[in-house]
Amino acid sequence: MTQSERKKQILDAVEKLAARKKLYEITLDEVARSAKVGKGTIYKNFTDKDDLFFQMAVSGFDELCELIDNKSSQKIPYQKKLLNACREINSFFGRRKQMFNIIQSETAKALWAKGELLERWFQHKQKLIKSVAIILEEGKWLSVIRNDISSEVMAAFLLDMLRTRGRDLHEHNVKIPSFEVLIDLFLNGVGVGEGFDENMP
Numbered sequence: 001m002t003q004s005e006r007k008k009q010i011l012d013a014v015e016k017l018a019a020r021k022k023l024y025e026i027t028l029d030e031v032a033r034s035a036k037v038g039k040g041t042i043y044k045n046f047t048d049k050d051d052l053f054f055q056m057a058v059s060g061f062d063e064l065c066e067l068i069d070n071k072s073s074q075k076i077p078y079q080k081k082l083l084n085a086c087r088e089i090n091s092f093f094g095r096r097k098q099m100f101n102i103i104q105s106e107t108a109k110a111l112w113a114k115g116e117l118l119e120r121w122f123q124h125k126q127k128l129i130k131s132v133a134i135i136l137e138e139g140k141w142l143s144v145i146r147n148d149i150s151s152e153v154m155a156a157f158l159l160d161m162l163r164t165r166g167r168d169l170h171e172h173n174v175k176i177p178s179f180e181v182l183i184d185l186f187l188n189g190v191g192v193g194e195g196f197d198e199n200m201p
Contacts, residue, residue, distance in 0.1 A: 003044070003045065006035075006037060006041055006045065007045045009035050009036070009037065010031060010035045010037060010041070010042060010045060010046075010052070011052075011055070011056050011059055012035070013031050013034035013035035014026065014031055014052060014053070014056055014102075015056070015096070015098045015099060015102075016034060016098075017030060017031065017034055018098035018101065018102060019097075019098050023053065023101070023102065023105055026049075027049075028042055028049055028052075031052070053102060053105070053106060054106055054120075054121075056099070056102050056106075057099075057102050057103045057105075057106035057107075057124075058120075058121075058124045060096065060099040060100075060102065060103050061103070061124045061125065061127060061128050062124070062127075063092070064089065064092050064128060064131075065127055065128055065131045067088050067089075067092060068085055068088060068089065068128075068131040068132060068135075069131055069134075071084050071085040071088050071135075072085065072131070072134050072135045072138070078138065078139055078142050078144055079144070079183065079187075081135060081138075082135055082139070082183055083179055083180065083183050085132065085135055086158070086162055086179050086182065086183065087179055089159070089162050090162060090165070090166055090179070093166055094166070100166075100167075104167075106121070107121075107125075110122075126152075128159070129152050129155045129156050129159065130152065130155070132155035132158060132159060133150075133151035133152045133154070133155040134151075136151040136154050136155055136158075137151045144187070145187075157186075158186055161182060161185070161186060162182070165177065165182055
């Protein structure tokens, strides 16, 4: 077995353990037993438990980027492509709830981090934003998406809308809008009329 295969085996074990236990309760001894590797093998691939969780979250970003990139290359009508990408993101986190929780946990930790760790986290998060931004760039070229805002800024907004739909609204037990409504909301806003006017009643 190659080192990369062992590393994946360890990450898979963490994800399975996270289905049964809170992250802070998981020990490296448990990870080693679940992955069927020696504890030394864990330390060959990860500095410590914090690094293990960090790399777990990063691997989630990388997997999701690959899925989005596959959707962005499809030769289909633009709005359907955008809709499919949003569904893929939601489906990924629906299938991988533990991964979603780890990413959320690591995001919160990264906000308090400094130096190299913060920079590494930002780079991987930016990679996800850029994958979504590529689809929005196509929308600009088709004159479906506005040109006065950076595609990466709009991608960050869209990802936040998806996170809100997928997690926050469920916590508040309210009716969840469909993806079609979410895309319409993203493309056209919540207002009706000719755009924002600060003098409107």
